Amino acid sequence: MQLLTELYKITSKSGREDKIKSFLLDCLKDIQIQIETDAIGNLFITKGQADIYPCIAAHLDEIHTPCKREIVIDNDTIYAVDEMWNRVGCGADDKNGLWIVINLLRSEPILKVALFVQEEKLGIIAGCRGANSCDLSFFNNVKYILECDRKGAHDVVAIGKGDIPLCDDKFIPQTILDKFDYQLVSGGKTDVVALKMRGLKIPVCNISCGYYNAHKNNEYTQFSELQNCLSFVKEILSEETNEKECK
Numbered sequence: 001m002q003l004l005t006e007l008y009k010i011t012s013k014s015g016r017e018d019k020i021k022s023f024l025l026d027c028l029k030d031i032q033i034q035i036e037t038d039a040i041g042n043l044f045i046t047k048g049q050a051d052i053y054p055c056i057a058a059h060l061d062e063i064h065t066p067c068k069r070e071i072v073i074d075n076d077t078i079y080a081v082d083e084m085w086n087r088v089g090c091g092a093d094d095k096n097g098l099w100i101v102i103n104l105l106r107s108e109p110i111l112k113v114a115l116f117v118q119e120e121k122l123g124i125i126a127g128c129r130g131a132n133s134c135d136l137s138f139f140n141n142v143k144y145i146l147e148c149d150r151k152g153a154h155d156v157v158a159i160g161k162g163d164i165p166l167c168d169d170k171f172i173p174q175t176i177l178d179k180f181d182y183q184l185v186s187g188g189k190t191d192v193v194a195l196k197m198r199g200l201k202i203p204v205c206n207i208s209c210g211y212y213n214a215h216k217n218n219e220y221t222q223f224s225e226l227q228n229c230l231s232f233v234k235e236i237l238s239e240e241t242n243e244k245e246c247k
């Protein structure tokens, strides 16, 4: 839980993602990875050598106005307060996705990771600015993208806002969905939806990662649900490896 509380302490309002990037790079400094960036500031990470990679996505920014945050752990629930002990958003949307990414880069031998800046709307400026401006060639040798940026604990968003098809209903085997108590749903917009709208052909989805009340002062996370998300994603990645080994 310590990694998550450290992530929550770092504010990363859209366009001001430098501190969270530095923290991430420090976390990953002992892992053999290649890191690329682009003009807007997205991070693209490659671990291991393979012809084709699974890819995990998350966004680096959050909606909340920066303030000094104290992190409160109440059994399985984690949230943030300010210096006056008033509830403030903890940035779980999408620090939970970053927590998943750090854990997977530590454990998985073959992985690509796309970390987008400026996913959140900024006043009247539309969101997904990082995903809308990135070079799609990073995904040329990617088989699918799993983004961990969905509220709750049980959703795999297979159809994005605006009826954008993200993946078909057999993309994740039903046995794995059942085992981790996930189901396919229609949902909102995030980076992978923006990539599909730009014409990306590979399957993508957006997975619940245990946060609630995103964008509000009473945002919180159920830690066991975030852990279940990590186990679910690991199982999808290992299913992929099994498939390759059988061929």
Ligand SMILES: [Zn+2]
Binding pocket: 059, 093, 094, 119, 149, 190
């Ligand atoms: Zn988000």
